[in-house]
Amino acid sequence: MRKALLDDLDEGFAELYGAYRGLVFSTALRLSGRWADAEDLTAEAFLRAYRGLAGYDRERIAELQPRAWVMTILMNVWRNCARAKSRKPPPDLRDEPIDGVDPGEDVEDTAVRHETGDELARMLGELPEEQRAAVVLRHVVDLPVSEIATVLKIPQGTVKSHVSRGLRRLRALGGAR
Template sequence: MICNVPTPREVLLCMNAMPHTADSHSRGRDIRRILIEDFDNGFTAMVREYQPGIYSGARRLTAGPHDAEDVAQDTFVRAYKALSEYEPERIAELKIRPWLWTIALNLCRSRARTKAAEFEFQESDAAITDEPEAFDEAAWVARLGSLNDAQRTAVVLRYVLDLPIAEIAEATERPVGTVKADISRALDRLRLTMKAEVLHAR
């Protein structure tokens, strides 16, 4: 029955590899403070805090794990070069996570252009649910891959990486309203696809 099919939001939340926690903002403040006081230690703390999420998202926005590793590594290489030239006042005001995602998304797009291919979503070992019978993740990877670029990126950042809408808007350099519309359209399309699949299977 259609009512037994998990909703797009439920499935995407099951795939969430980096859950958002209440103290994320406080950790961001701590990292900014350490960056100002002791740059190398602060940068190490920043990598430890944010690299898993960057890799997890890049894993779904590139052609495979090797590309995702390169994107994650290059993101922090570029971040190091930029931060080393920032004044303390600028670091103190920096919103680290969306700033890093701006770098990472640009790298993902650059790789896609170089390979003349659209973004592809790949299965991540870290994202496999403990209850695989609840849904076919491979099928969901294909469904997500059918969305357009903006919708895929917004959905992954919102439901898989658990970024707030405001941070997604900053990272993608798109208005908040546009990001919300991308997510809404993506969920609507996924919902219709799921219903059609269930009806076809009867």
């Protein structure tokens, strides 16, 4: 992938996007808990990635760790959005359409998927930000601890601690249902 980025930025970026769009979106969905927010986070992360690559020299692109780099950008976008949302009042959601409905999906399958997804999103939303990020990156995205440490810019031991505490809290929240 780095070679493709070095040879032709536009084609290389298309390859990068194709390789990581599902990973970035699923991570964004678990972090934000809402389909529309995940779409926005994904789009913004890839936009920032493209702009960043356009300003990098060949040496920096050659040394790039694409997956960790894209996930770092996503985490930064998510944190910035969370900070911005905390400064303004929540919108009135009564008239908002249901996110993530596939019109071709069986009604029962949709209900089960939404119930499970909504419950997981709710429980993840109750975790402190650093635990939520660590748990999602480790158990949803399946990144190794070393890459999570790079993405979150914290020591590996701290990653392990955040994951452990986050999972313990999720178990407690799941048992409290």
